[in-house]
Amino acid sequence: MTRNLLRRDLAEEITARVLDGRIAADSRINEVHLARELGVSRTPLREALIGLADRGLLVSAPNRGFLVPPFDPEEARRLYPLVAELESLALRWSSPQDLVGLTGGLDRIAAEMAAELDRQGDLSTLDDRWHALLVSRCTNPHLLRLIEQTKPLLKRYDARYFGGIERSRESIDEHLRIAEAIRVPDLATAAELLVRNWVKTLAYLDDMG
Numbered sequence: 001m002t003r004n005l006l007r008r009d010l011a012e013e014i015t016a017r018v019l020d021g022r023i024a025a026d027s028r029i030n031e032v033h034l035a036r037e038l039g040v041s042r043t044p045l046r047e048a049l050i051g052l053a054d055r056g057l058l059v060s061a062p063n064r065g066f067l068v069p070p071f072d073p074e075e076a077r078r079l080y081p082l083v084a085e086l087e088s089l090a091l092r093w094s095s096p097q098d099l100v101g102l103t104g105g106l107d108r109i110a111a112e113m114a115a116e117l118d119r120q121g122d123l124s125t126l127d128d129r130w131h132a133l134l135v136s137r138c139t140n141p142h143l144l145r146l147i148e149q150t151k152p153l154l155k156r157y158d159a160r161y162f163g164g165i166e167r168s169r170e171s172i173d174e175h176l177r178i179a180e181a182i183r184v185p186d187l188a189t190a191a192e193l194l195v196r197n198w199v200k201t202l203a204y205l206d207d208m209g
Helices: 003-019 031-038 042-054 073-092 096-100 103-118 124-134 141-161 165-183 187-199 202-208
Strands: 059-061 065-067
Touching: 003 031, 003 042, 003 141, 031 042, 042 059, 042 065, 073 124, 073 141, 073 187, 073 202, 096 165, 096 187, 103 124, 103 165, 124 165, 165 187
Parallel strands: none
Antiparallel strands: 059 065
């Protein structure tokens, strides 16, 4: 295993722990304990932590090491419209013909989401797969990198605040409508529906505020 691959794997594992709450919000990361738990030395762990701090998932605090930032509703209100516009832009920068070829796969993942919801399971992985497939034909690697770096910041709020059967069923229906608009093809409508799918989630945050 190369050093760069090890660092990437470490970053993915730490990200997963932040998102699922194993490393709690507003807490300090104990590098000694975490390195021992992950079976790595401090050097690659620190490199991974620095990278995650550069991406905004962690905060580097003088004399305190690395912290998981607290939940901030204002951050959520900034992130959801941002991811919405980034994914919408990726959609508009994709070939309509290439996108039409994705609609069968998008519908299959949406069907898996509906089945998983009936089992009262977790839809997050399937939702990630659906959105990753949707933007997979975008030819701008810089835009895709921005999406990849920004979405983990938003997923913290998904896991903590949002969800529920009613909203999940509504979201699945929105996914199907986006795929249908692409199939027509009507990318303008698809992009509008995509933005609405992301931004509508903020209403749930406002209801709790």
